[in-house]
Amino acid sequence: MSLTSTAPRKTEAPPAGSPRRRKAKRAGTPYGFLAPAMILFAAFLAAPIFYAAYLSLRKVKVSGLGLGSKSRTEIWAGLDNYTRSLTDPEFLPSVGRVGAYGLIVVPTMLGLALMFALLLDANRTRESIGKFARISIFLPYAVPAVVASLLWGFLYLPRVSPINDIAEALGFAGPNLLSADLTLFAVANIAIWGGTGFNMIVIYTALKAVPTSLYESARIDGASEMAIAWRIKIPIVMPSLVMTFVFSLIATLQVFAEPMTLRPLANTISTTWTPLMKVYRDAFARNDIYAAAATSVIIALATFILSFGFLKLVGRRAFNQED
Incomplete structure (x- = not known):
């Protein structure tokens, strides 16, 4: 009886044009992109x-x-920087100002965007007018926030503002929009002017995807344009409204450019007028990057919690309409 030893067989690599090679190459292509x-x-x-x-x-x-x-x-340091940030006497007032700012900006901006989108969608036959209106409403969004703040800032200044000249010509004193009582509305106006067009385009795009036969069926049943807008169009674009609300909420919590640009024009805006302005002051004026980092993390966590909480609250009810 003889014992024979067999050497292990070498596994040969598949040829270059084999199906296995092509499959592996296709599987790795998305990761390359x-x-x-x-x-x-x-x-x-x-x-x-x-x-x-x-x-x-x-x-x-x-x-x-x-x-x-x-x-x-x-x-x-552990949580010392977070304790200092949260107990800073200027932090909570800045949060309150941002909250009041959001209560003004978000409902007004989304309400105007929805109204403009519904008006443009109701007038589909006049395409030339619709294009001009869409561009006119969207154009402020293309203006950078710093440039828009400078433009509006000079319109707010009583000595150079044409608003005050028109008011004086009509026989009454013009408002000082950079006063302590109106500064919040002045900053909110810039955000509304710049952000309405973007939200309008998002909502209008969702409306354009709806087949016109749905509206024609509703008109045959005797529904008015107001009823069509309230019972058909608004429920259909609810996912877009939820998305624009989340975007607007995030932008509200991160407001910085508008008040920072208006600050040299008005003595009513402090260096800690918003939480992000406080971060800027701590990091670049006081050279305390550790407290600035803690405040930034707090703002990021607040943004995540509010956005995620809102999506959990209304997201399922809104997005299930697409199923």
Whole structure:
């Protein structure tokens, strides 16, 4: 009886044109297209977020007079920066101003956007007028927030504002829109003027996707244009309204450019008028990047909680209409 040993067989790689090779290549193609976006997301969004969260848990310990090379060392701070941010006497008033600002901006802006979208959709036969109206309403959104704030800021100034000249010509004193009582409305007006067009386009696009036969059937049944808008159009565009509300809510919590640009024109806007302005002051005026990072994390968490909570509250009811 003889024992024979057999060498293990070598597995040969599939040929270049085999179905397995083609399948593996097709499976990796989407990741190749996604790679640039994923790299940019990780480098410019995810990494700064984690770094800000890291800085919010650190602080600087000063030894001696703080003059030597090793006199300032970064140490673990725990939740001290968050405690300082939340107990800052200027933080809660800034949150209150942003809340009042949102109560003015979000309902007004979305209401105007919905109204303009319904008016444009009800007049589908005159396409030339519709195009001009859409461009006119959307055009303010193309103006950067800083430029828009400067334009409106000079319109608000009593000495150079044509609004005051018209008011004086009519025989009454013009309002000082940069006064302490009207500053909030002045800032809100800029946001409404710039954001209504974008939201209108989103809602109008959703309305254009609805077949006209649905409206014709409702008219045959005797429904008026108001009834069609209230019972058919608004429920259909509810997902778009939810989406625009979330976008507007996020923009409201992050308001910065408008009050920061108007601040040199009015002494009623402080350096901590909004939470993000407080972050800017702490980071670049006081050189306290750790407190600024903690406040930024608080703003980010508040934005996530409010957005996610609103979507959980109304999202299922709104988006189930598409099933």
